[in-house]
Amino acid sequence: MAVLFLYFLLFLITTSLLIIGGIFVVTYILQQELFLHVPTLRTKHDDLSSLLSEGYISAKDIVYDLGSGNGQTLFLIEKQKGAETHGIELGITPSVFSRILKKINSHRTTFYFKNLLTADISNATVIYAYLLPAVVVPLEKTIKERVKNGTTIILCDYPFTTLSPTTISQHKRHTFYIYNI
Numbered sequence: 232m233a234v235l236f237l238y239f240l241l242f243l244i245t246t247s248l249l250i251i252g253g254i255f256v257v258t259y260i261l262q263q264e265l266f267l268h269v270p271t272l273r274t275k276h277d278d279l280s281s282l283l284s285e286g287y288i289s290a291k292d293i294v295y296d297l298g299s300g301n302g303q304t305l306f307l308i309e310k311q312k313g314a315e316t317h318g319i320e321l322g323i324t325p326s327v328f329s330r331i332l333k334k335i336n337s338h339r340t341t342f343y344f345k346n347l348l349t350a351d352i353s354n355a356t357v358i359y360a361y362l363l364p365a366v367v368v369p370l371e372k373t374i375k376e377r378v379k380n381g382t383t384i385i386l387c388d389y390p391f392t393t394l395s396p397t398t399i400s401q402h403k404r405h406t407f408y409i410y411n412i
Contacts, residue, residue, distance in 0.1 A: 278402040302329035361387035
């Protein structure tokens with residue numbers, strides 16, 4: 232009887248480990264193969280603070296960060312400008328981490344687990360993105376189709392290919408391309 236119980240216990244443990252391992256494998260495959268291949272790019276806070284002092288974002292704005300990662304950019308915008316902030320992120324790990332940081336630090340930022348090319352950004356007055364050129368190109372089409380006139384777009388380091396920036400703001404480590412749609 233005791234041997235049977237041990238076999239049953241071993242079966243439960245093995246099954247549990249296989250299920251947990253399977254979940255991790257499926258999550259990894261989904262992130263790597265089905266979604267956009269966008270590595271995490273972090274804007275340096277001193278450059279972002281300097282950009283914020285130039286007045287492109289105010290407390291009246293609704294700011295979306297496309298590919299918001301762990302939310303640090305939005306938290307800084309919220310803190311320095313008091314703007315309403317929203318993050319769109321499709322990576323599972325940064326999405327979870329951003330929500331944890333939000334709770335710990337009592338931020339008001341709203342996060343969405345969505346594809347940045349299909350998410351509803353129509354109410355944005357400012358859109359910020361630090362993305363690689365492979366994503367900036369399709370994003371340009373999305374921006375042209377979905378944002379209202381008067382929206383400010385701020386791209387870090389990688390500009391649109393057909394739209395001309397209204398302003399180019401050079402900082403210590405980053406160049407920001409500002410567009411007024």
